[in-house]
Amino acid sequence: MQGIYDMHDTAGRITKDGIRIYEDADFTGMRLAGQVAAEILDAVAALVKPGATTAELDDFIREDIDRRGATSATIGYKGYRHASCISVNHVVCHGIPGGKQLADGDILNIDVTVIVDGWFGDTSRMYVAGTLPRKAERLIDVTHEGLMRGIAAVMPGNTFGDIGHAIQSYVEANRMSVVRDFCGHGLGRVFHAPPNVLHYGRPGSGAVLEEGMFFTIEPMVNLGRPETKVLADDWTAVTRDRSLSAQFEHSVGVTATGCEIFTLSPAGRFHPTWA
Ligand code: MF3
Ligand code: CO
Ligand code: CO
Numbered sequence: 001m002q003g004i005y006d007m008h009d010t011a012g013r014i015t016k017d018g019i020r021i022y023e024d025a026d027f028t029g030m031r032l033a034g035q036v037a038a039e040i041l042d043a044v045a046a047l048v049k050p051g052a053t054t055a056e057l058d059d060f061i062r063e064d065i066d067r068r069g070a071t072s073a074t075i076g077y078k079g080y081r082h083a084s085c086i087s088v089n090h091v092v093c094h095g096i097p098g099g100k101q102l103a104d105g106d107i108l109n110i111d112v113t114v115i116v117d118g119w120f121g122d123t124s125r126m127y128v129a130g131t132l133p134r135k136a137e138r139l140i141d142v143t144h145e146g147l148m149r150g151i152a153a154v155m156p157g158n159t160f161g162d163i164g165h166a167i168q169s170y171v172e173a174n175r176m177s178v179v180r181d182f183c184g185h186g187l188g189r190v191f192h193a194p195p196n197v198l199h200y201g202r203p204g205s206g207a208v209l210e211e212g213m214f215f216t217i218e219p220m221v222n223l224g225r226p227e228t229k230v231l232a233d234d235w236t237a238v239t240r241d242r243s244l245s246a247q248f249e250h251s252v253g254v255t256a257t258g259c260e261i262f263t264l265s266p267a268g269r270f271h272p273t274w275a
Helices: 026-047 054-067 134-152 160-173
Strands: 085-088 091-093 107-116 119-128 184-186 193-197 214-217 220-222 228-230 237-239 245-247 250-254 259-261
Touching: 026 054, 026 107, 026 119, 026 250, 026 259, 054 085, 054 107, 091 107, 091 220, 091 245, 107 134, 107 245, 119 134, 119 245, 119 250, 134 160, 134 214, 134 220, 134 245, 134 250, 160 193, 193 214
Parallel strands: none
Antiparallel strands: 085 091, 085 107, 091 237, 107 119, 184 193, 184 214, 214 250, 220 245, 228 237, 250 259
């Protein structure tokens, strides 16, 4: 999101950078919410195929959230009306589900945020309709590895700049670009909280990570230039040069020695070519 925070949180300590420190017991809540979100992304995979519409995928997601006794965090959020964002090909993020059919070789990010017992689980991953084109596969592989390298930098004492640098240096070494216009965010009992988690940066810059911080890392990577623009619907962000874009998102919590990923796929299906 773009650095606009929700302000409804109460418990716990706040750092000088405005970042909430959660308790050990709160990891349980985040784990449950993260697992529900990840299970929904596992389940929707079977519906992604040429001819399907993104509105059909969103309908399934809305019903599946219901079946699991969870609540959609996006329906009604700043006027958004859907249970997911579905971003196809050159759409960077915040794609609105609609009636257009997927074509063979289209790649898409599906982003779901659920609320379970008041805790927010926010995750997204890439899918393909039909056969994954070679260039798209490279983009998806680099984006996923970039996310995992960012996550590997999550430990107490490291900084948010270390996370951004790990992502940016890997992506740019592969001659792709990191989107600057959107970032990850703190979350927990709210959807969007400090800090802005940038997917680029300098080692050692930014706030210092502490055990008990919860946030997302959600790099968007373009095959072409990093610039984006938002369409007239006020949501859909696209690459200005219309190059392909990919994104993966995990919700994580900082532990004493590293981090816990709350939104790992129970089916091991986090990547379009897995399982
Ligand atoms: N899930 C998105 C994120 O990762 C936010 C979507 S807000 C919506 O931050 F309103 F567009 F759904
Ligand atoms: Co997010
Ligand atoms: Co998200």
